[in-house]
Amino acid sequence: MIIQLKNPMPSSAIASWQPKLRELLRQGSLTLAGLAIFVLCWAALAENLQTSLGQFPGPTAVAIQFKALVAEHQTEKSREELFYQRQQERLEKNPEAVSRPYSGRPTFFSQIQTSLQTVLSGFLLASLFAIPAGVLIGLSPLSYSAANPLIQLLKPISPLAWLPLITIVVSASYPADGLLSRSYLVSALTVALCSLWPTLINTIVGVSQVPADLQNVSKVLRLNWFRHVRAIVLPSAVPMIFTGLRLSLGIAWMVLIAAEMLAQNPGLGKFVWDEFQNGSSDSLARICVAVAVIGLIGLLLDRLMLSLQKAVSWDKSVQLR
Amino acid sequence: MQKHLELSQVGISFPTPKGPFVALQNVNLSIAKGEIISLIGHSGCGKSTVLNIIAGLLKATEGGVILNHKEVNEPGPERAVVFQHHSLLPWLSVYENVALAVRQVFAGKMTKSQMQDWIEHNLALVQMSHARDKKPAEISGGMKQRVGIARALAMQPQVLLMDEPFGALDALTRAHLQDSVQQIQAELGNTVILITHDVDEAVLLSDRIVMMTNGPAATVGEVLQIDLPRPRDRLALADCPKYNHYRHQVLSFLYEKQRKVEPLPVASAKASQDKRLVKDEVRA
Ligand SMILES: Nc1ncnc2c1ncn2[C@@H]1O[C@H](COP(=O)(O)OP(=O)(O)OP(=O)(O)O)[C@@H](O)[C@H]1O
Ligand SMILES: [Mg+2]
Numbered sequence: 136m137i138i139q140l141k142n143p144m145p146s147s148a149i150a151s152w153q154p155k156l157r158e159l160l161r162q163g164s165l166t167l168a169g170l171a172i173f174v175l176c177w178a179a180l181a182e183n184l185q186t187s188l189g190q191f192p193g194p195t196a197v198a199i200q201f202k203a204l205v206a207e208h209q210t211e212k213s214r215e216e217l218f219y220q221r222q223q224e225r226l227e228k229n230p231e232a233v234s235r236p237y238s239g240r241p242t243f244f245s246q247i248q249t250s251l252q253t254v255l256s257g258f259l260l261a262s263l264f265a266i267p268a269g270v271l272i273g274l275s276p277l278s279y280s281a282a283n284p285l286i287q288l289l290k291p292i293s294p295l296a297w298l299p300l301i302t303i304v305v306s307a308s309y310p311a312d313g314l315l316s317r318s319y320l321v322s323a324l325t326v327a328l329c330s331l332w333p334t335l336i337n338t339i340v341g342v343s344q345v346p347a348d349l350q351n352v353s354k355v356l357r358l359n360w361f362r363h364v365r366a367i368v369l370p371s372a373v374p375m376i377f378t379g380l381r382l383s384l385g386i387a388w389m390v391l392i393a394a395e396m397l398a399q400n401p402g403l404g405k406f407v408w409d410e411f412q413n414g415s416s417d418s419l420a421r422i423c424v425a426v427a428v429i430g431l432i433g434l435l436l437d438r439l440m441l442s443l444q445k446a447v448s449w450d451k452s453v454q455l456r
Numbered sequence: 457m458q459k460h461l462e463l464s465q466v467g468i469s470f471p472t473p474k475g476p477f478v479a480l481q482n483v484n485l486s487i488a489k490g491e492i493i494s495l496i497g498h499s500g501c502g503k504s505t506v507l508n509i510i511a512g513l514l515k516a517t518e519g520g521v522i523l524n525h526k527e528v529n530e531p532g533p534e535r536a537v538v539f540q541h542h543s544l545l546p547w548l549s550v551y552e553n554v555a556l557a558v559r560q561v562f563a564g565k566m567t568k569s570q571m572q573d574w575i576e577h578n579l580a581l582v583q584m585s586h587a588r589d590k591k592p593a594e595i596s597g598g599m600k601q602r603v604g605i606a607r608a609l610a611m612q613p614q615v616l617l618m619d620e621p622f623g624a625l626d627a628l629t630r631a632h633l634q635d636s637v638q639q640i641q642a643e644l645g646n647t648v649i650l651i652t653h654d655v656d657e658a659v660l661l662s663d664r665i666v667m668m669t670n671g672p673a674a675t676v677g678e679v680l681q682i683d684l685p686r687p688r689d690r691l692a693l694a695d696c697p698k699y700n701h702y703r704h705q706v707l708s709f710l711y712e713k714q715r716k717v718e719p720l721p722v723a724s725a726k727a728s729q730d731k732r733l734v735k736d737e738v739r740a
Contacts, residue, residue: 348543351513354531356560356611366556370547449547451593 192420197427200420208242215239243406243421247428250391250402253319254436257326258387262380265331269338269376270364279339290332294390297328298397318400325394330387337379341372374448381440388433403429461487461510461615461647465519468505479505481673483519485666489614492641492648494658496706497668497677498716503651504540506668507617510649511537523615533561536613540620542600544592544607551588554578554607561611578610579603581640598629602636609640616641618650622657630654631690634661638687655710659702660688667709670716678709 174194184191192200215237225232241249272282301324305317313320345368353367395404407425410418445455466483469476480502487493495503508514510521512531521528523535544553554575562571579585582602587595592603601621608616621637622630634657641648652658658665662682669677682702684693693699 346543348539348541349545351511351531351537351539352543352545354513355511355533355535355537356557357530357532358560362560367545370545373547449591 186419188414188419189416192423196420197423200417201424203417204243204421204424208244211239211242241401243425246401246403246406247432249319250395250404251432253322253395253400253402254326254384254387254391257323257391258330258384260323260327261331261383261387262334264327265334265379265383266338266376269335269379270342270368270372272335273339273342273372274364274368276343279343286332286335290336292329294325294329294393295397297325298394301325301328302398318398321398322391322394322400322402326387326391329390330383333382333386334376334379337375337382338372341375341379342368344375345371370449374444374450374453377440377444377447381437381444384436384440385433388429388436392429459486459522460489460491460524461485462522463506463510463519464522466506466509466516466521467518468509468514468516478673479671480509480516480675481518482675485676487647487649489647490645491663492650492661493664493666494650494652494662495666495668496652496655496658496710497674498670498710498714499653501668501671502674503668504619507537507619507649507651510615511535511617513537533557533611534613535615535617536608536611538601538604538608538616538618538621540623542592542597542604544600544603546592549589549591550579550584550595550603551575553592553603554610557607558610574610578606581609582606582636596629598625598633601625601633605633605637605640609644609646613646615647615649618648620651620653623653630657634690637661642687655703655706656690658706659684659699660690660693665702665706667706667714670714677714680705 178193181191181193181196218237218239222234226234272278298321302321305321305324309317309320311317349367349371353363358366391402392404392407394400395402396408397404399405399408403425407422410421410425441455448455463483463485467478467481469478471477483506485493495506497503505514509516510528512528512535515529528535544550545556548556555571558566558571558575558578562574566574576585576588579588582605584599584602584606587599592600595603601624605618605621608618622633625633637648638661648661650658650661659682665680665682666676667678667680668674680702684696684699684702
């Protein structure tokens, strides 16, 4: 406020702000209205829906379970603190005593953390492979002809089909007491294998569509292969690469939840599955909380990629949404 | 005349689904150092193809190009190209676009600060210093074209190849850039080969105008020597009988001798041709 007084905005800046603000308010109120309608319909439907586990949870029941989950998390955390405190005391008295890590039940929130870590490492792995591979394939028509049928064949394979194979390969080739747990590795690899395709394909397309004029500039300058790729090809393909990355991250998140459910690997998917097996009267509401959180995280990840995409995109004439 | 750039018996044919398409045949041209040559001819006759062969971006299927006693067989910065659509890298600033060329061509021959000075110097030459940090999308078409010229000049080319460099610009900007090219060329003495559709531009800028016949199998039709003193001033020339004589010769080549047979109804084809002539008269 003070800055504004000292250095008043030119009237044109204010004029350009007002429509923006109005647009923001409009969008905000419409979003809220949509949400409100959804919640009302949900509440009405839930009241009339009887299941084997009792009535289908409405918004209130879900909110109550959310609070319960938060409380559980807090108790679990204080238990953990207490455990380490006691162990510390024991060790001080008797340095010979064995120190053990705390092995409590994972809470909802620690499952969220596990899932986020897994999805990001799987996505990172996929990108680290897909971008260089896409550049190499896209630059040479020969390798494109060789790779394209293979890509088209592998792309539509469901994560559920990969999972058993990856599980068996990992347990055959990775020690059970390795630095990373096997289940983590299986989830991350499944995510990587299923999510790398959009990045790979978009990188190939972006790289092979460098305008002829820019390629001629590179030829006239006699850029060598590395400089050609770094100065011309990669920047020109960046918008396409990021479009691919964004699609990949969306797929990665969907695949991860499915993989965790199927393989009983730690994470949000396992939480949902456990509650489903548990079948208590609160289970449905807890699953609803998880479903909402899964959606919310998916949304946040997408927004994150979108802002990254906007930051690196040099083509400001394209409206990204 | 000292041999500088020599095209001998150049021909090219493109493979097409209907068999090879002979675009150029028996193109012979000998160009002296420091000459300004314009290539003029109807659309699709093969002007760009000639330029691209000299640049090394296309390979002649017959004959060849010799620059300073060496055969041209790949592109290189000593034959800089100003492209029709500027082709600046859209993610680099004006300065960085010129810098890319300078760093590549003068690596190991200039220090960092010498390079900086050289980039600034070339931007100043085309009067673009004020926009050095802008992206191509933020400057006008004429400004982009000027940066394209600065980038080409910064390579210190022996031959400057320009493919309709001012084609997409309005008349005022075009006149301004024509003057800059005249000035810069007088200073640096590069050999310039310029493609144009504009008869006035050809007569104003050239030492010789190379008029091409219609394709397929296009070749050099006539070569017109322009003996007008330099520096040339467009206003003074407008009343100069010699200038108008040259214009007339080019126009009669294009619209009488190489009249384009267009697949249009006779009446409308005639009308559009007349309109073109009238437009040309008005411009003069
Ligand atoms: N790669 C190619 N394959 C097949 N034909 C081609 C190719 N490049 C050019 N041609 C043909 O060669 C002829 C000459 O083309 P060119 O682009 O040199 O014409 P131009 O004189 O520059 O025309 P304009 O004034 O419209 O730019 C045209 O008929 C064109 O169709
Ligand atoms: Mg052309």
